[in-house]
Amino acid sequence: MDAQFLVSLSLIGATFALYIGIAMYNKAKATDDFYVAGRGVPPVYNGMAIGADWMSAASFIGLAGTVMILGYDGLAYIMGWTGGYLLLTFLLAPQLRKYGRYTVPEFIGDRYKSNTARLLAAVATIIISFTYSIGQLSGSGVVIGRLLEVNTIIGTLIGVVLIAFYSALGGMKGITWTQVAQYIVLIIAYLIPVIFMSLQLTQNPLPWMSYGSVMSEMSALDRELGVSEYLVPFTEGSKWQFYALMFTLMCGTAGLPHVIVRFYTVATMKAARWSGAWALLFIGLLYLSAPAYAAFSRFILMTQVAGSSLDNLPAWTSAWVDTGRLSVADGNGDGVLQWSELVISNDIVVMATPEIANLGIFVIGLMAAGAMAAALSTAGGLMIAISASLSHDIYYRTINPNASEKKRLAVGRWSIVIATVVAGLVALNPPGAITQIVAWAFALASGTFFPALLLGVWWKRANGPGAVAGILVGLFVTLGYIFASKFGGFTILGIIDTGAGVFGATSAILANVVVSLMTKPPSQKIQEEVTDLRYPEQIEYKDGEVWLKDAK
Amino acid sequence: MRKIDRAHADAYFRVRTTMIAIYLFIGLSVSFGVAFFARELSHFTVMGVPFHYYMGSQGAIVTFIILLFVNAKVSDVIDEKFGISPKQLEKSKQEDRAVNQ
Numbered sequence: 001m002d003a004q005f006l007v008s009l010s011l012i013g014a015t016f017a018l019y020i021g022i023a024m025y026n027k028a029k030a031t032d033d034f035y036v037a038g039r040g041v042p043p044v045y046n047g048m049a050i051g052a053d054w055m056s057a058a059s060f061i062g063l064a065g066t067v068m069i070l071g072y073d074g075l076a077y078i079m080g081w082t083g084g085y086l087l088l089t090f091l092l093a094p095q096l097r098k099y100g101r102y103t104v105p106e107f108i109g110d111r112y113k114s115n116t117a118r119l120l121a122a123v124a125t126i127i128i129s130f131t132y133s134i135g136q137l138s139g140s141g142v143v144i145g146r147l148l149e150v151n152t153i154i155g156t157l158i159g160v161v162l163i164a165f166y167s168a169l170g171g172m173k174g175i176t177w178t179q180v181a182q183y184i185v186l187i188i189a190y191l192i193p194v195i196f197m198s199l200q201l202t203q204n205p206l207p208w209m210s211y212g213s214v215m216s217e218m219s220a221l222d223r224e225l226g227v228s229e230y231l232v233p234f235t236e237g238s239k240w241q242f243y244a245l246m247f248t249l250m251c252g253t254a255g256l257p258h259v260i261v262r263f264y265t266v267a268t269m270k271a272a273r274w275s276g277a278w279a280l281l282f283i284g285l286l287y288l289s290a291p292a293y294a295a296f297s298r299f300i301l302m303t304q305v306a307g308s309s310l311d312n313l314p315a316w317t318s319a320w321v322d323t324g325r326l327s328v329a330d331g332n333g334d335g336v337l338q339w340s341e342l343v344i345s346n347d348i349v350v351m352a353t354p355e356i357a358n359l360g361i362f363v364i365g366l367m368a369a370g371a372m373a374a375a376l377s378t379a380g381g382l383m384i385a386i387s388a389s390l391s392h393d394i395y396y397r398t399i400n401p402n403a404s405e406k407k408r409l410a411v412g413r414w415s416i417v418i419a420t421v422v423a424g425l426v427a428l429n430p431p432g433a434i435t436q437i438v439a440w441a442f443a444l445a446s447g448t449f450f451p452a453l454l455l456g457v458w459w460k461r462a463n464g465p466g467a468v469a470g471i472l473v474g475l476f477v478t479l480g481y482i483f484a485s486k487f488g489g490f491t492i493l494g495i496i497d498t499g500a501g502v503f504g505a506t507s508a509i510l511a512n513v514v515v516s517l518m519t520k521p522p523s524q525k526i527q528e529e530v531t532d533l534r535y536p537e538q539i540e541y542k543d544g545e546v547w548l549k550d551a552k
Numbered sequence: 553m554r555k556i557d558r559a560h561a562d563a564y565f566r567v568r569t570t571m572i573a574i575y576l577f578i579g580l581s582v583s584f585g586v587a588f589f590a591r592e593l594s595h596f597t598v599m600g601v602p603f604h605y606y607m608g609s610q611g612a613i614v615t616f617i618i619l620l621f622v623n624a625k626v627s628d629v630i631d632e633k634f635g636i637s638p639k640q641l642e643k644s645k646q647e648d649r650a651v652n653q
Contacts, residue, residue, distance in 0.1 A: 067609075072590070075608030079583045082613045086579045089620055090572045208610065212600030231605050233590035242587060273627055277620035284613050291609035534565040538636050539556065546561040548554045548636065 008365040012144070015185055015369045016162060019376070022181055023166035023174035031405055034171030034412050035102040035388050037265040041176055046271070047278025049176045050262045052183035052377035054253075054279070055286055056132075057139030058438075060186060060374035063286075064293035065346030073236040074294075078287050080246040082280060084253020087450075089276025092254060094269035095457040095533040102264065103385075104257040104449065105393040111456045113526060114464035115398065120471050122393040124448055125257045126386050128441050130423060132258075133382040135438045137163075137427035140375035143368055153428055159376065160424030167380045167387075167420070168413040175380045176265060182373035187285055189370020192363055193353040194289050197296045200357055207292035214299045221302050225339055230298065237494060244499025251505050252442030255449035258385035269536050297349045300356055306339040313337065316355035320348055383416050383423075390415040439498060440482055447478035447504020455512050460530035466516030474508025564634045571626060575619045582612045 028034040041049070059081075067074035101107050105125055109118025141156030167175055194207045204210035218230055234242060253259065263272045304314055310330055320326040327343035330336070351371070354363040391412040396403055403411070448471050455462040455470070481500040484490040495502070521527070532541040540547045586593060590604040598606040631637040 072605055072608065075605070076587075079587075079608055079612050082616050083579060083583050086576065086616055086619065090576060090623065209599060212598075212606075215605075216597075216600050231594070231602050233587070233594070233604060239587075239590075243584065246583065246587070270624075270628060270631070273620075273624040277617070277624045280613075280617050280620050284617050287613055288610055534568075535561060536631060536636055539561065540553075541561075544558075546556040546558055548556050 004361045004364060007361045008368050011362075011365040011369045012372055015181075015373060018181055019162070019178045020166055022177045023170035026170050026174045026177050028169070028171030028173045028409070031102075031392075031408050031412070033173040034409055035264075035384075035392060036261070037171075037173040037176045039265060039267055041265040043266060043271045043274035044278050045180050046176070046262060046266050046275040047282050048183040049179035049265075050259065050275065050279035051282035051286075052179040052186065052373070053262055053381035054259055054283060054378070055186065055374055056378040057136055057143070057371060057375035059286065060190065060371050061139070061143075061350055062346040064290040064297070065344070065349040067291050068294035068298050068349050069344065069346065070236050071230045072233045073242060075291070076242050076246045077249065078290065080249025081253055082284060082287055083246070083250040085276055085280040085283070087250055087254040088260070088263075089273060089280075092453050092457060093260065093263040093276055094272040096260060096453070097263050097266065097272040098269050098533055098537060099529070102392050103388045104260050104453070105389055106397065108452055108456065108467065109393070109397065111526065111530070112452075112462070112464040112467040113522065114467060117452070117464060117467045117471065118393055118397065120468065121449070121452070122389040124444070124471075124475075125389045125393075128256070128444060129258055129382040129385045129389075130419070132438055132441055133379050133386070133419075133423045134427045134430055136375045136379040136382065137424050138430050140372055140379070141427065143371045143375065156424060156427050159372075159379070160420055160427075163376060163379050163383060164417045164420040167383050168416045171409075171412065172261075172265060172384050175384055176262075178380065179377045182377035183282060186370040186373040186377070187282070189366045189373070190286055190350070191289060192366065193350075193357060193359060194293050194296070196359055196363075197353060197357045198292065201296055201299065207296070208288055211292040211295040214295050218295065218299055218302065237496065240493035241495050241499055244493075244495040244502040247505075248443050248446050248499050248501030251446030251450040252444075252501055255445040255453060256441075257389075257449065258381045260453075261385060261388065262381070293349055293353065297353065297356070301342060301344065302339060306337055306342055309336050311335075314356075316352060319355070320352055379420075379423075383420055386419045387412050387416040390419070440478075440500070443478050443482060443498065443501040443504060444475070446501030447474035447508055451505055451508035451512055455509065455516075457530070457533055459513075459516075460527040461521055462512055462516045463519060463522045465519045466512040466514075469515040470508040470512030473511035474504045477507040478504030560634070564630070564636075567630055568627065571623070571630075575623055579616055579619055582607060582615045586612070 030038075032038050063077065066077060096104075096107055099107055099111070101110060103122075103125075105118050105121035108121040109115060137156055137159055140159035141152045144155030144158055145152035166178060170178070195205055198207035198210045199205050202210040202213055215231065222230055233239075263275060266272055266275050305317060305328075308314075310328065313328065317326060317328065321328060325345035325348045328337055329341060329343075351367065354360075354367055391408060395411050396408055451470050451474055452467050456467070478500050481503050482497045485495070485500070486497045492503075528541055528543070535541065535546070538549050540549055586604060586607040593604045593607075594602040596603050598611070601609070628637065
């Protein structure tokens with residue numbers, strides 16, 4: 001195990017050194033660098049950065065396991081999280097880029113000319129990003145802890161110090177380029193094991209083409225065992241829950257501030273469209289592979305673990321039984337492990353693959369570096385979103401509009417350090433509520449941000465009171481439904497808490513439209529600004545006339 | 553600054569919005585549409601996988617990616633057709649300069 005420790009340590013150490021080096025080289029010198037990376041990131045690289053920003057420790061470690069355990073119903077996550085990029089790139093990102101602000105709350109505040117809306121959005125950004133980042137930090141603690149065999153607390157602290165250092169130094173500019181490096185590390189780490197597993201099981205190096213054959217064998221096994229079939233739809237919940245979950249994840253993805261702000265870092269609307277396309281291609285590499293991981297792991301568990309006698313289980317199982325992520329209790333005491341006696345945690349599928357496929361210490365170390373890259377890149381993006389809300393929306397735009405550039409940069413840097421340290425301290429001993437709130441983050445984003453942004457871009461009649469009403473009603477309905485379904489047993493069409501966004505978003509849009517129509521329309525200037533979003537940067541809409549700007 | 557005919561600008565917006573509506577319709581059909589008929593569509597298979605599962609795990613995502621690239625490319629072409637791509641502006645300015653000299 002010593003060789004394993006050294007290999008993991010040196011791989012993680014090498015990637016950490018790379019991230020710090022990149023951040024030092026790309027130090028933020030102005031607020032423009034700090035919040036939006038100077039708006040000069042090329043679309044392909046922004047696509048990679050969006051990918052790393054988006055794919056969290058939970059996607060990296062847990063997604064394949066979720067798909068394995070839920071079967072077809074787990075695909076709502078795959079389609080929802082990728083489909084969100086359609087809504088984002090088609091309906092919001094280019095227009096938000098043309099509006100040209102630093103943060104999402106700033107767009108909401110200026111477009112609706114409402115400080116209340118700006119503050120509401122800033123507070124929502126902070127709450128959503130903060131809870132989300134706690135999941136990342138404790139995730140990175142688990143990874144460092146398990147693979148370097150140190151205490152989880154030390155693991156978490158290492159992650160906190162690293163993120164605080166490089167995001168405070170580099171701001172958005174530093175984070176962008178570290179995210180590009182982190183994307184490359186994480187995708188290589190994700191693909192190598194599944195490719196080898198595909199080779200071993202099917203003699204085909206392309207898991208995306210080969211797992212079909214494994215799935216048909218598995219269906220036969222399912223029927224033999226009489227267990228709920230993997231491919232049969234809606235075994236875990238109603239069809240409407242599948243729909244509601246997919247809708248919530250799509251709108252939530254399109255409304256998450258730390259993802260949207262990445263579209264502010266490119267130069268033009270055209271570059272925003274290309275970023276969206278590249279981003280989904282890069283994200284798709286992981287999302288297309290997760291079901292393959294799921295199929296291979298389930299196949300191995302069904303054929304090599306289930307059905308063998310308890311003292312004759314494959315060697316790799318014991319380490320995972322020890323961590324409590326795999327349970328092999330022999331319920332009926334016949335000395336043979338039945339499929340139904342296996343209890344598997346989500347995390348095991350990806351992390352145990354190198355051991356199952358016997359890929360050696362280098363791949364295990366690479367896996368650890370990949371999981372760290374996924375956790376750090378998402379945490380970095382979240383920290384910059386929190387810092388931007390605190391230092392730009394709340395401090396500069398509300399408390400002290402006369403602050404100098406230098407002062408604003410300093411406030412931005414300190415708010416990152418403080419936010420990271422506080423999140424890290426909470427992550428040392430995360431309250432159970434955190435996992436719940438993370439699961440609800442998408443419902444909250446789709447019930448609050450998404451309607452405000454959608455109407456703000458596409459309907460010039462939407463005004464300040466409408467936006468405030470929409471955000472509050474969306475928040476109230478989403479939270480109300482979450483609590484009613486989770487704790488009160490109240491459901492509509494079998495939709496549970498994770499699908500609450502469908503009600504939140506609908507009621508928020510209704511409230512925004514009704515209140516906007518009942519109150520005074522926005523000023524001529526704002527209406528013209530919204531019309532202006534229809535056209536590319538070269539065109540300006542002013543006083544009812546359309547003007548073509550000369551090239552510089 | 554050069555003034556553009558309002559009708560020309562409106563036509564631009566209409567074309568772009570129509571395209572986006574078409575892309576969204578396709579994107580939602582391959583995800584929500586297929587899921588709605590999941591049971592009915594499970595009888596034929598793609599690469600050994602029943603169609604509904606194949607669409608959820610691969611087909612829909614690949615369609616999304618293609619739609620996004622088509623959108624990026626087609627939008628560039630539309631910009632060019634309406635004479636407002638950055639390249640064309642640069643060119644028309646150079647021509648202006650040539651005339652002035």
